Each structure stands twice: as structure tokens, then as C-alpha cells.
Amino acid sequence: xxxxxxxxxxxxxxxxxxxxxxxxxxxxxxxxxxxxxxxxxxxxxxxxxxxxxxxxxxxxxxxxxxxxxxxxxxxxxxxxxxxxxxxxxxxxxxxxxxxxxxxxxxxxxxxxxxxxxxxxxxxxxxxxxxxxxxxxxxxxxxxxxxxxxxxxxxxxxxxxxxxxxxxxxxxxxxxxxxxxxxxxxxxxxxxxxxxxxxxxxxxxxxxxxxxxxxxxxxxxxxxxxxxxxxxxxxxxxxxxxxxxxxxxxxxxxxxxxxxxxxxxxxxxxxxxxxxxxxxxxxxxxxxxxxxxxxxxxxxxxxxxxxxxxxxxxxxxxxxxxxxxxxxxxxxxxxxxxxxxxxxxxxxxxxxxxxxxxxxxxxxxxxxxxxxxxxxxxxxxxxxxxxxxxxxxxxxxxxxxxxxxxxxxxxxxxxxxxxxxxxxxxxxxxxxxxxxxxxxxxxxxxxxxxxxxxxxxxxxxxxxxxxxxxxxxxxxxxxxxxxxxxxxx
Numbered sequence: 001x002x003x004x005x006x007x008x009x010x011x012x013x014x015x016x017x018x019x020x021x022x023x024x025x026x027x028x029x030x031x032x033x034x035x036x037x038x039x040x041x042x043x044x045x046x047x048x049x050x051x052x053x054x055x056x057x058x059x060x061x062x063x064x065x066x067x068x069x070x071x072x073x074x075x076x077x078x079x080x081x082x083x084x085x086x087x088x089x090x091x092x093x094x095x096x097x098x099x100x101x102x103x104x105x106x107x108x109x110x111x112x113x114x115x116x117x118x119x120x121x122x123x124x125x126x127x128x129x130x131x132x133x134x135x136x137x138x139x140x141x142x143x144x145x146x147x148x149x150x151x152x153x154x155x156x157x158x159x160x161x162x163x164x165x166x167x168x169x170x171x172x173x174x175x176x177x178x179x180x181x182x183x184x185x186x187x188x189x190x191x192x193x194x195x196x197x198x199x200x201x202x203x204x205x206x207x208x209x210x211x212x213x214x215x216x217x218x219x220x221x222x223x224x225x226x227x228x229x230x231x232x233x234x235x236x237x238x239x240x241x242x243x244x245x246x247x248x249x250x251x252x253x254x255x256x257x258x259x260x261x262x263x264x265x266x267x268x269x270x271x272x273x274x275x276x277x278x279x280x281x282x283x284x285x286x287x288x289x290x291x292x293x294x295x296x297x298x299x300x301x302x303x304x305x306x307x308x309x310x311x312x313x314x315x316x317x318x319x320x321x322x323x324x325x326x327x328x329x330x331x332x333x334x335x336x337x338x339x340x341x342x343x344x345x346x347x348x349x350x351x352x353x354x355x356x357x358x359x360x361x362x363x364x365x366x367x368x369x370x371x372x373x374x375x376x377x378x379x380x381x382x383x384x385x386x387x388x389x390x391x392x393x394x395x396x397x398x399x400x401x402x403x404x405x406x407x408x409x410x411x412x413x414x415x416x417x418x419x420x421x422x423x424x425x426x427x428x429x430x431x432x433x434x435x436x437x438x439x440x441x442x443x444x445x446x447x448x449x450x451x452x453x454x455x456x457x458x459x460x461x462x463x464x465x466x467x468x469x470x471x472x473x474x475x476x477x478x479x480x481x482x483x484x485x486x487x488x
Contacts, residue, residue: 045069047143047163049078050171051363059138061163064131068156068163069140076104079150079167104149113149124149153362155355164355166362172347175366177374181385181400181407182342188407192232198465199230201434201458203244208451219251230458231467235334236282239467247271281469285313285327288471303478307471311481325352342373372398393417401430420444432460 045061045068047054054061055078059071076097077083086097094107105114113124131140146152146165155164204225211218226244247270250257258270274294280287292304313327320326325333333348340348346369353365371377371389378385378400385400394416401409409430416423423440435457442450471477 045161045163046358047078047165048358048361049165050167051361054078054165059133059136059140062133062140063161064140068143068161069131070143070163072139072141072145075141075143075146075165079146079152079165080170102150113145115149153351153355155361157356157358160358162358164358164361166355168347168350168362171362171366172350175370177370177376179342179346179373180375181378182373184405184407185400185410186340186342186345188410192460193235195462196465196467197232197460198463199232199434199458199460200228201456202227203454203456205454206452210449212447216253217251218253221249223247228458231463231465233467236331237467237469238278238280238282239469240278242276244274244276245271246274279467279469279471282312283331285316285331286311288477290471303476306476306478309477309479309481311479314481325354372396434458434460 045063047061047068047070054074056071056074057077059074061068061070063069073086076086079099081097081099085099086095088095092107094105096103096105098104101118103114103116105116107114111125115122115124132138133140143154143156143163143165146167147154150167151169153164153166153168155166156162157164202225205223207222209218209220224244224246226242228240228242230238230240232238248258249270272293274291276289276291276294278287278289287310288307289310290305290307295303295306316327316330329352333345333352346366349369350362350365353362355361368389368391372387377387377389379387383402385402387398389396394414396415397411397413399411399413400407401411409428411426411428411430413426414424421440421442424438426435426437428435436455438452438454440450440452442448
């Protein structure tokens with residue numbers, strides 16, 4: 001998979017403080033373009049617009065004080081504003097550009113941009129100052145202009161010194177893919193959200209690790225299995241209860257260390273029986289969990305009835321620069337998709353996906369999603385529809401099961417083909433039964449090997465029960481988020 005780098009999130013817009021002579025010269029050249037620059041001829045910065053290298057006729061993007069800047073007129077032209085639709089009013093020192101129902105007006109010496117779209121006019125106050133490159137007499141602006149004024153998405157690939165500007169609406173307008181099957185899939189999924197669901201099932205985890213050095217060997221095994229019961233309301237509120245058994249074995253040069261450690265003070269006696277309860281609502285990202293057995297294991301018997309609070313939303317927000325969205329945006333995207341068509345969901349997804357790599361722009365995201373989820377990606381096989389996507393050593397298969405004209409289940413399989421680090425994941429939902437399997441194998445010659453397998457199944461049943469999402473009144477609540485912050 002292509003790597004995603006840090007996202008450049010644009011929130012500021014430019015101010016205009018231009019000299020009359022510089023901007024007049026700029027307007028004169030709008031109808032007399034010079035030969036285009038090739039991407040490799042750019043000084044120290046390039047630009048992609050809607051996934052394609054931008055064309056520059058008389059000035060090129062560059063870095064200034066470590067930040068990218070682009071020629072203003074060239075930026076507009078690459079976004080579809082025609083030279084003949086740009087005018088210069090020398091009396092008011094205003095440049096006006098029009099495309100369809102959108103008109104942008106900039107007046108020299110004023111930190112305002114006037115935007116008229118669909119007959120409605122707004123004035124955008126700006127606080128980022130452009131500059132004039134006197135060597136070419138061209139005005140340079142921050143790429144943020146495209147985001148704040150024209151509604152485009154703007155990103156920055158710091159590894160390839162590339163500005164990324166995507167007009168998502170324009171990209172989608174040119175997309176001729178259809179999503180009839182995915183609309184039916186969303187309708188199937190929504191059935192589980194319309195009524196509260198009780199889910200019961202079991203799970204198992206098995207891991208074996210072997211390591212060998214010049215004079216010693218180590219073999220370790222670890223297993224977990226248990227049953228669970230869960231109540232779900234909508235797509236966010238849940239209450240989860242489980243009882244599990246945990247076991248471990250360790251051999252060093254053939255000697256069983258597990259039994260030896262079990263006799264030492266403070267060491268657990270395997271197998272362990274552990275009870276665990278978790279509840280919360282993903283809308284706010286706050287989860288609570290409680291386990292008397294874990295409290296005893298940690299030699300904290302006074303915490304046996306305590307509930308631990310974990311703010312997953314706050315933790316997600318700390319990684320928002322890398323992930324490309326904050327927690328509220330993620331939940332909003334998920335919630336909106338429940339009552340939207342897949343095409344609407346797709347548009348919402350593309351407007352929050354990170355733009356941090358020139359190799360993975362909005363057009364690339366769309367192409368990948370179409371190759372797996374578009375109607376043209378599926379082939380009919382009996383009463384099912386199958387789509388397969390292979391990229392960078394990973395194969396993903398998506399199967400939609402049907403009954404009559406309706407979707408009644410699905411299967412997703414993903415497999416990595418690297419023989420030294422093989423991985424396969426399968427998720428199957430048929431009628432009201434869910435099963436998930438994950439297996440992984442890693443081999444490093446004769447020195448190290450790791451085998452891991454995990455399975456989970458569950459049966460859904462409509463219920464009038466409601467999940468309890470908070471600890472009992474008066475319960476002791478320990479904020480793990482604050483504890484972790486203190487340790488950090």
C-alpha cells in the first residue's frame with residue numbers, strides 16, 4: 001500500500017497587498033502564454049491539480065520560508081478559469097475571474113476576497129500575505145486560497161515537495177461509475193441499526209513464537225478463548241460482557257519456565273479466568289471497562305468494583321494530523337452514511353481522506369474505490385457478486401450474497417502475499433450470523449517465526465433491551481486518559 005505522510009491542513013487564506021505595476025504586468029500576459037514548464041523544470045516545488053501535473057506558462061511554484069507558494073493566475077487557470085474570463089480594472093485595481101456561476105474578485109491593497117457563487121456574494125477576510133516575485137513580476141499566493149475560497153482540498157507532500165489541490169466536486173462530476181450494488185449493501189446494513197441488537201458468540205486467540213540463537217532456543221505459546229454477550233443500539237451505543245480463559249506456556253532450551261514462574265510471588269497462575277465488562281457510546285468516544293479478576297491479578301483488590309474510563313476520541317484527535325481527520329469528523333461520516341446513498345457516502349469520504357502523498361490524491365482514492373466497489377468491478381457468480389482488487393502484494397475480495405434482488409450478506413477477504421510475512425483476514429456476515437478470522441505468519445530464516453490465529457463469531461437478534469453506556473451511579477471511576485498523560 002502506498003504510504004501516507006503527514007497532512008497539510010489548510011485553514012488560513014491570503015491577504016492581498018500588491019503593487020499596481022506588478023499586477024498590471026500579470027494581467028497583460030494572461031492572453032500571451034509562454035512555453036509550458038515540465039514538472040522536472042520546476043525550481044524546488046511542484047503542484048498536482050486533480051491528480052494531474054499542473055501547467056505553468058510564465059511562473060512556477062516555489063518554496064518561500066519553508067512554505068509552498070504558487071503563481072496566482074496559473075493557479076486559477078489550472079482550476080479551470082479561462083484566460084479570456086479574467087479581467088483587470090485599472091481604475092479600481094481589481095482582478096476578476098469567472099468560471100460558470102463562480103466569480104472571484106481581488107482588489108490590490110485590501111485583505112479581502114469577494115466570492116460570488118450561485119448568485120450569493122460573500123466577502124472572505126484574509127490573513128496570509130502574498131508576495132510579488134520581481135524577477136518575473138508575478139504574484140504568488142498560498143495554496144490555501146484554493147481551499148478557503150474555491151472549496152478545494154489542499155495537501156502537501158513534504159517528501160516530494162508537491163502541492164496537492166483537488167476539486168472533489170469536479171472529480172466526482174467526471175466520475176461515470178455507478179453503485180447500485182453498494183446501495184443495496186447499505187440498505188442491508190441499515191437493517192441492523194433500525195432496531196437494538198443482542199449479539200452472542202465466542203472468540204479464540206492462539207499465538208506461537210519460536211526464536212533461536214547460537215546457543216539457545218525459546219518457544220512461547222499464548223491462548224485466549226471465551227464467550228460474550230453484547231447489546232447494541234444504533235451504530236454507536238454498546239454494552240459488552242465476557243468471561244475468558246487465558247493460558248500461556250514458555251520453554252527455554254526445552255525447560256518449562258511457566259511452571260517455575262508460577263511458584264514465584266506475584267506471578268500469575270495459568271490458566272487464568274477473567275471477567276470483563278465494557279460499555280460506552282462511540283458518539284463521544286468515551287468507553288468504560290471493569291474487571292474484578294484483573295484487579296486481583298494486579299494486586300489491587302480495592303479496585304475490584306472500580307470502572308476505568310478511556311477517552312478514545314481524545315486519543316484519536318492526537319493522531320488527527322496523521323489520520324487526516326478528527327474523531328468528530330469520523331463519527332459524523334459514519335452517521336451520515338446510514339441515511340445516504342453510497343455515492344453520497346463516497347463524496348463525504350473523499351472530502352476527509354488525507355492528502356499527504358503525491359502518489360495518493362483524491363483521484364487515486366476514487367480509482368481504487370471504484371476498482372473494488374463500483375458496479376463495473378463486480379462479476380456475477382451464481383447468486384453472488386464478486387469483486388477482487390490486487391495491489392502492492394495485497395489481494396482484497398468483496399463478495400455480496402443475494403436473495404432475490406436483495407443483499408442478504410457479504411464476505412470480505414484480504415490477504416498479503418509476502419511469503420516472509422503472510423497475513424489473511426476474512427469477515428463473513430450471512431443473514432444474522434457474523435464470523436471473523438485473522439491469521440498471520442512471519443518467518444525470519446531459522447532465527448524467528450511467529451504464528452497467530454484469531455477467530456470471533458456472533459449471532460444477531462433484535463431486542464428491546466437497551467445498552468447501559470455508563471458506570472452505575474456512585475461507582476468509583478478512574479480516568480485512564482489522565483493517568484497515561486501523567487506517565488507521559
